[in-house]
Amino acid sequence: MRRILLGAAMAAMLAGTAMGPLPGLGFAAMAQGAGNPFQPLLYVNDSAVTRYEVDQRVRFLQLLRAPETDLAAAEQALIDDRLRNFAAKQAGITASDEQINAGLEEFASRGNMGVEQFEQVLRSNGVDRETFRDFVTSGIVWREFVRQRVLGQARVTDAEVDQEMKKIIETPRITSVSLSELIIPAPQGQEARAMALAEDIVSRTRTEGDFASFARQYSATPSAQNGGRLPTAPLANLPPTLRPILLQMQPGQISQPLPVQGAVVLFFLRDTQGTLRPGAREQDLDYMRVRLGSTAEAARLQAVVNTCDDLLAQTSNLPAEQVMRQTVSQGQVPVGDGIRLAVLDDNETTVVSYGGAVDLLMLCKRSPALLTNPPAQAPVATSAEQDGQPAQPNPDALPEREAVRNQLFNRKVGEAADNYLAELRANAIIRRP
Template identity: 35%
Template sequence: MTKQERTNHMTSCLFKRFAFSTAVAATALLGLAQSSQAQGAFSPAITVNDQVITNYEIEQRARLLTIMNTPGDAITVSREQLIDDRLKIQAANIVGVVAQEEGIQSGLEDFALRVNMNPDEMFKALASEGIDEETMRDFIVSGITWRAYVQARFGGSVQITEEEIDRAVASNTGSGGLRVLLSEIVIPTTPQTMAQVRSLADQISDITDFDDFAAAARAYSQAPTKDDGGRVDWMSVTNLPPQLRPLIASLSPGEVTAPVPLPNAVALFQMRRVEESDRRAPNYAAIDYAMFYLPGGRTPENLAKATELAGRIDRCDDLYGIAKDLPPEQLVRESQAPGEVPRDIAIELAKLDNNEISTALTTQNGQSLVMLMLCGRTVELGEELSREDVAGALRNQRLENYSESYLSQLRAEARIIEQ
């Protein structure tokens, strides 16, 4: 194989792993490139506490996000991520937290392994798409630095009890067939409203009364369950995303979770009832699901269309017939490990049985209604989690909540000027 053929092969592997949509990417990035040329690639586009983000950095991050198949408009997400990155690095540097070269190299190796490459091969593949090595390094450095800072700042505040571990072990292993009856509140966020929403969510998380939570759901939630006070039907805890199981299983009736960050939203869950039985509930190795996008968002016409389509199909394979003459990106089918399913999607799938449909979600900024269908769950036959694993998952979830809350505070206090 020639050097050029090897580069092409690596790029192909990268695309297959990240499901790159060339038509969408080309349109978005062409517009960004033209804008950058008009304004000057290295001209300031955003200033964050007197630190500059250039047009070129935004274009580079957008290219990387597109290759990674990150949901939403690549340009918008790029700008928001780079603002957050500046805030994270600034906060960490104030207390002397700096990413070490050894950690950076380890992060690059881990990332490259996801696409079956080594770092050098990955950099060559990215270069063929116009993405600089420094762009990937900056992406990795931000994550490493922020995790170290959050651990240093908040790690001592996280205390996990033995009772919480006991309940979480049951939820992860299926021991005792743990079932939960929950209520939910899902509050949309934008970068501009994040601080206010987090403040509201923190207040809701202190609720212990069922009627008060139901009233808050009717007032603030945008989930389809809002009119019913956020009430969700019985479900097995093993249906929930792995990251949420310890958090949910540790609740007593009436208690509410800390705010749970979702893409463009914050969620809270109240425990109404919990049941244990002798029947063992399974763990799942993979979740097979389909997403059929209806452009135009959550309109009465799209909701009616989704209802009409749901009446015509019995299983996920039937969606291919409906989508055969449509653009390929309008129907997406995935089979992922539970921990890899995006959290907002995973929460909706937890409510569904095989071949049931949810219309609770939209794409970023509400541009399309997502007709989400559960195709099936593959039972896992592996070993049970250890208590140390479960305690670690509980700890990481709480640190993530601290992280999201503090980043919102940094954003609210920052001087951010967008050109």
């Protein structure tokens, strides 16, 4: 059964929304309620959001190192939580104590902690248990709401899977990266100060120039004088724990702070270089050739067929030797046919006259050969096996079709859920006292 990566998932719950800051947002609004932390700052469909809740959410977002942790982000997150809870309540959806406790445990486990240990960390950072519980509960009821209202509407076709697989095949695999580094010393007892500086640098870095300026000012490595720039290096030469972090980044992005022994490290990804999988440019052609008696007959067929299935139906009364359909690799297509098929898109036709006979050629589908004959998923044996280490996966292997289908399915469900939340937001009455 497909796993729905929504609701309680941290990324979904912390994601920024398209809604801009509400009018009057800022520290002044917080200051107005300084004497009463439970004074409402705003109402969402008559459900109050208090100054205390906003302050708690800011602290919680900061602790989770969310991309946005200011007052605007906290208010918007709480507004969306109210809307999620409102939709779930309207649908009669609630969360049981068992579900909430399981959600708390699952969330805490992402930091390799138990619930009590995680709540202790929260308390030491000024975050109440109820803030954590409310956050998780909102995710649980929204996930169930999405399951009931959205899940059944999502469909992924074989054609969509083919298109995604084709995209994967045509996307170069990253083999080298151009990085800049910034290493902030974190002596014992000063780890928090170094982390705070790193987070501030992340929030203020927009360009490579920004990063270079910070590197010259704060980095403790020789590369600092060069703005932190490192020579382009093969991805395989970098530590295995760093590779997945870099593969999730796009050129022009800065990494989140990475704590290491005695330091906090930041990376800026300047560029990537890659190569296609072996065989990625090879194609398989599914096409038809119909031998006809005249160009007029060929023209008539051209006018009434839109697909190869149409052409098969229209020529079903012809002798079998006059109708040919095959799927072969590009190298197996006769040169004459190959030249003409090269300029056709799927379901396009061309007429070839040989004087006494006429051929109608139709390209049914052009596909990457790797879709038909994908690389083996089996691990590649290496010398590491001799040392008792497992063989490495085949780097040229494609993801399984079912895995790609599930990714597309989750993406569609996520987009539908986001659209539903946007509708709730558009129809809500959001006001300040």
